Amino acid sequence: MADLHVDLKTEGEVILVYPRGFINAHTVRSFEQILQEQVERKSYRIVINCADLRYISSAGLGALMGVIDEVRENQGDIKLSNMSENIFNIFDILGFTHLYKIFKEEAEALGSFSEAEE
């Protein structure tokens, strides 16, 4: 099945989210849930590593929009990394590259949180 599995990892105060597979209107629920859970447990520093994300539709972008305000109001952020060209293009077309910080590598995204702290 063309599905989505979302793995999580904690790195200091940062939550690493690994969506693997396809995010469309059918699979988005689990992605949304994971993001909501972070907000509920007040984990506002989130890195989404897109290395294994093969597809995202507006449903997935909507899930990000659904939590970004609360995250930022609490001095957190959602940063993205390891995007394939296809995924980056979709963010770019919608101007979301100005709305989210997108890094080439996970380590850079992680590092940007500690820099912000200093």
Added chain:
Amino acid sequence: MADLHVDLKTEGEVILVYPRGFINAHTVRSFEQILQEQVERKSYRIVINCADLRYISSAGLGALMGVIDEVRENQGDIKLSNMSENIFNIFDILGFTHLYKIFKEEAEALGSFSEAEE
């Protein structure tokens, strides 16, 4: 496009054939042609390395059947190697595993020709 590219390599007296992609009724012509050309230029020792062969339908099997007699009448053979499970299953279902020598690795298929010589 879902296509087929066939590469060739010469290793001593053996011709190595690398079909890459999909062999179906649409793409089979180029595979057939390459096999015919070997027979025409009297290269009767053929190894087909299936490592990059992702799909084969009966059209492709028919192409093999079209040359195997002439190849064997001339003390040659067509040996296959590096089959994925899917490709092997198709050969197996038709009993073609008894008709063709199938090796795990290219080197074994190559080696089997020199053994036959001794």
Added chain:
Amino acid sequence: MGKAIEQGSIEVVIPSDTRYLHMVTNLTRSASLLAGFPKKTCEQMALAVDEAVTNVIRHSYDNQSWHEIQIGFTLTAEALKIDIRHGGVQVDLAAVEKPDLERYIAERRRGGLGLTLMQKLMDRVEFDQTNSLEHECCMWKYRTPHGSPGAKPQPGD
């Protein structure tokens, strides 16, 4: 063999169920690759069709999964035309706010991205505004200058 198809059409009928979305995006990708569009353009068309079909399921059929959606791909020398037909509620473009990404981003709205994406990804998007029982969303991708194979090779081809 490696030659692209110049004319032809494909028709698909699927249930109005999001479980078929992935299949439809795959089919769209295959059809547009067959038509000879660059890979990147094919990805974009697959997403546009996903968005259009998702909207039909959500808004036209109110998430009821037992209806039918018909998708047609028509290839001509000039363009690939994709039409999505259904018997549900048609989008009322007058009632939908004009996509304004700057405001969208400023307001952090959650939905409303689908139509915007369709319009950005395709060369032309039209909804019929008749009152017939069957409604249609038509999207076009022209072979030139936007997606002509060879004429303007894209990275990742």
Added chain:
Amino acid sequence: MGKAIEQGSIEVVIPSDTRYLHMVTNLTRSASLLAGFPKKTCEQMALAVDEAVTNVIRHSYDNQSWHEIQIGFTLTAEALKIDIRHGGVQVDLAAVEKPDLERYIAERRRGGLGLTLMQKLMDRVEFDQTNSLEHECCMWKYRTPHGSPGAKPQPGD
């Protein structure tokens, strides 16, 4: 989400052109994965449909690429039924030799593998023998005992 579809149907219409074969095998693979069949079974169904459609193009339509072929996928609790419909010459099973692989191999025949493969890959294959204008090849794969998801996990799942 990860749940397989239990009932549903998909219809596709394609031109009788071998250039569409790859798309059709992809579609069949997607549809049967959606239905919850094991990957290996899905591969087999994709190949069976390729063979059936190839035969229609070659034999029913004599390689003329401007005709139509309709393919239907119908999923029930028991089986996935795939029917391939066309308006060309129907296969005359009486005239086709019964597939006899041993003899086939002994005689090194070149063609004649398609029908054999269809029969080996599917649980049941039927051709209508009426004289209507539309002809049909129906193939079934049962969920049990041959392809029940979970019941008999296959390697490579």
